[in-house]
Amino acid sequence: MVRFIGEGTGRVIVLNLKRGELLLESVEQELAAAGVKNAIITGAIGSLKKAVFHRVTGMEREPVDEFVTVEKPLELASLQGVVVDGHPHFHMVISDLEKTYTGHLEHGTEVLYLVEITLLEVSGLDLHRVKDRDNIAILTQK
Template sequence: MKGLFYGEGTGRIIVINLGRGDLLLESIRDRLKAEGIRNAVLFGAVGSLQKLVYHLPTSMGPTSNDRFITVEGSGPIELGSLSGNVIDGDPHMHIVAQDKNGNYVGHLEEGTEVLFLAEIILAEIPGLNIHRVKNEHGVVYLTEK
């Protein structure tokens, strides 16, 4: 275990409601910035997408060789799950989605577009004093400030 960190309970609960054409990750980032939220946990999200952009690791080596994937043009994509956290204002989110061609799981990337709606619920964690840093291999981990 690398570390154990404590916040001061939960603060504000933020519900983000997005519509057709909204950019999922970018909209979440914008709302976090507007609300001044530095640390939060993502309770979950539901919705549908017209474009999904994500990445996943392809290597077991000391560095991650990521494969970036874009899914679009084959019909609606159901947003089955979104999980993650926000550390020092930076959201790190993973997505599970499905369309008629299969399932998609990975790290959410910019460019993902909402189809009909997306509802995202976050809980602020005040007093959490951590940030992300990269090790010598470029792998990101959490540490105290």
């Protein structure tokens, strides 16, 4: 285990995404505009008309991912993760009327009615990701 300790928190970013906006792309755009390098997501709720995500499919040494697209009315029940060096790494829990899905949020996920997201900037960390020998993007400090 490796531990990173920040000096504190900074700005609170609240995003209100509307119908047709792309979830991950909008977050990336707003983080860049605000100059946010490191943050934690404190909450997100809303509805989606299209969800694009990936999930692991096995237990091999290197991850093997399945990419999934679901196009139907979906509730966004949870969005969790971190922003490292300006790059969001978010996982979500979504559901339709019959199933629940979970996985790593990908580009192309589209808002149905609205999505509200809050992020808390973390100061005093200079983190980035580096692929290790197993092709896993691990956190490191610059």
